[in-house]
Amino acid sequence: MKLVFAGTPEVAVPALDALLASGRHEVAAVVTRPDAPAGRGRRLVASPVAERAEEAGIEVLKPVRPKDPDFLERLREIGPDCCPVVAYGALLPRVALDVPAHGWVNLHFSLLPAWRGAAPVQHAVMAGDEITGATTFLIEEGLDSGPVYGTVTEEIRPTDTSGDLLTRLAFAGAGLLAATMDGIEDGTLKAVPQPAEGVSLAPKVNVEDARVDWRAPALRVDRVVRGCTPAPGAWTTFRGERLKIVQARPVPERTDLTSGQLSAGKNNVYVGTGSYAVELLWVQPQGKKPMRGADWARGVRIAAGATLGD
Numbered sequence: 001m002k003l004v005f006a007g008t009p010e011v012a013v014p015a016l017d018a019l020l021a022s023g024r025h026e027v028a029a030v031v032t033r034p035d036a037p038a039g040r041g042r043r044l045v046a047s048p049v050a051e052r053a054e055e056a057g058i059e060v061l062k063p064v065r066p067k068d069p070d071f072l073e074r075l076r077e078i079g080p081d082c083c084p085v086v087a088y089g090a091l092l093p094r095v096a097l098d099v100p101a102h103g104w105v106n107l108h109f110s111l112l113p114a115w116r117g118a119a120p121v122q123h124a125v126m127a128g129d130e131i132t133g134a135t136t137f138l139i140e141e142g143l144d145s146g147p148v149y150g151t152v153t154e155e156i157r158p159t160d161t162s163g164d165l166l167t168r169l170a171f172a173g174a175g176l177l178a179a180t181m182d183g184i185e186d187g188t189l190k191a192v193p194q195p196a197e198g199v200s201l202a203p204k205v206n207v208e209d210a211r212v213d214w215r216a217p218a219l220r221v222d223r224v225v226r227g228c229t230p231a232p233g234a235w236t237t238f239r240g241e242r243l244k245i246v247q248a249r250p251v252p253e254r255t256d257l258t259s260g261q262l263s264a265g266k267n268n269v270y271v272g273t274g275s276y277a278v279e280l281l282w283v284q285p286q287g288k289k290p291m292r293g294a295d296w297a298r299g300v301r302i303a304a305g306a307t308l309g310d
Helices: 010-022 048-055 069-078 120-126 162-186 218-227 293-300
Strands: 002-007 026-031 036-038 043-045 059-061 083-086 104-108 131-138 148-155 235-238 241-251 262-264 269-271 277-285
Touching (some): 002 010, 002 048, 010 026, 026 048, 026 069, 059 069, 083 162, 120 162, 262 293, 277 293
Parallel strands (some): 002 026, 026 059
Antiparallel strands (some): 036 043, 104 131, 269 277
16 A cells, blocks of 8 residues: 555654555655754754655655645655554544545554543553553544544563554554555455444643652552653652652652651662652752762762652
């Protein structure tokens, strides 16, 4: 088939690579979000998908909105049979969805209908799910509600951050998306409607969602830290300034600390929760680089009875 691939961040690059390597389909163009300011100089930078497409000598389309007439005209000129999508980052209007004969097929990083929305991996980790996966489905105008072509499953490991898990899903999902294109092309794969039960939503995780509540049980604190790593980053406050929690570890044997109470030794620093303590392995004070928790504790000279959070 002739394909137009839509995607933007680094997590979409493995899928583009898989389609380029398949040898069975032609990736005629790539659709991605416009260049965005990045770094201290705030200079405009192309998306990872745009950079990869340019390396491969593929036409790159960067519409401000997918309903822009110039973009739609070019899409019709290319005439794709199907448009595979991975984390493109913009809603596709019906006028665009109708262009390819086989529609737009999305790779979503959950086992639909679980965790429909922008942040399925973060929510799966924060919810304590043991299994997740990736799904290919035909995009409709509803939120991740279209019929499903295929799935792959992935175990969520006890120490996984959302970044760890998303990296594995990006590569597993790349193979699934390529296989889905093959099945659509040869007519052996049919999309099946999603079940009505089991729907859960995964809206974008914002900075306030990533604030650690030390009154919560240690397992919940651990899940929030891992689910919000690398972004937006779990955080708390200490002496009125923000402190990012980069890595923590539940310590069931420490039950002597109240919620938010700190206890620092020579090589460790612990904080109490609603159940037992967690050890702060890595933290990042405001305006500084990440550092080991014990090094931070020595530097700020934690007094007896000191606490984290309000």
